Amino acid sequence: MAEDAHAEGGLTFHPMDQFMIKPLFGEYGDPVHWYTVTNLTLWMALAVLCVLGLFVFATRGRAVVPGRGQSVAELAYGFVYKMVEDVTGKDAIRYFPYIFTLFLFILFANFLALIPTSFSTTSHIGVTAVLGFGVFFAVTILGFVKNGASFLGLFWVTSAPLVLRPILALIEVISYFVRPVSHSIRLAGNIMAGHAVLKVFAGFAAITAIAPVSVLAIVAIYGLEVLVAGIQAYVFTILTCVYLRDALHPSH
C-alpha cells in the first residue's frame, strides 16, 4: 500500500509509514512470530518501565513530605482514586488497581508516542482491542458473578412502557456489544489520526513556500496532541468506570 502512494503522491514520505510494525533487529517485511521483538514490543515495554520507574523507584522513600517523583505519583493515584469513587461508587474501590493500571499504561504509551521518531503503540487497534475487550469480558463476567441472572435486567428497561421494552432491549443489547469496539477504536483512532496529521504537516515542510507555516502548524498540533494523549487516557479510564458501575448496579 505504501509503495503505491510513494509513486503517486507528492509527499516525500507517506504519513502512514510511521505505524508500520517491523522486527527490532531486521527490516520491514521480515516474518513476525509471536516471540519476535518488534518496535511495538519495545515501546510497550518502555511504557511499562516508565510506570515502574514512577511508581516503584520514585516512591521508594515513602517520604512524609514527598519529593518530585512521589508528588506526581500521588497526584495520579489520587486523581484516579477519586474518579473511581465518584463514578463507580465506594464499593468499587477493590477494582481500583486494574483501572489504575489501565490508566497508567495508556497515559505513558500515549506520551512516549509523542517523542519524535518513537513508535505510537496505542495507535494500533490490536493493542487497544486487547485493553477494550479485556474490560468488556471482565465487566460482563463480574456482572454475572455479582448479580446472577438479574444482571440481564440491564437490558430490560422497567421504567419504559411495556410495549417499548422489547425494542429497547434490542437496542440496549446492540449498544452493549458495540461498547468494546468503540472503546478500543476511540483510543486507537484518536492517536492514529493525530500522528498522521503531524506527519502530513511534516511532509508539507518540504515545500519551501509553505515551510514556515507548516512548522508552526506542527508546533500547534503537537500541543494539541499532548492534550489528546492525556484526555484519551482519561476517557478510556472513565468509560471503564462507567461500564463497571453498570455491572455492579445493573438496575436503571
Next chain:
Amino acid sequence: MELEAAQALGQYAGAGLAAIGSGLAAIGVGNVAGNFLAGALRNPSAAGGQTATLFIGIAFAEALGIFAFLVSLLLMFAV
C-alpha cells in the same frame, strides 16, 4: 469505464465522503462543549461535578467521527 478505474474512483470518492462524518462529529463535540459552558456559566458551582459527564459526552460524540475516519482509512488502504 474499466473496472479497476471505477473501483479506484469509488474508493477515493467514498473516502472523501466518509471524511464528511468527521466534520459532523466536530459539530457534535462542539455542541456538547458549548452547552456545557452555557450551563456552567449559569451555575458555576455545579459545573465542577459535571466535568466527568462532559468528557463522557464528548467521547461518545467523538467516537462516531473516529468511525467515519476509520471507514475512510479502510477505503484508502485496506480495500
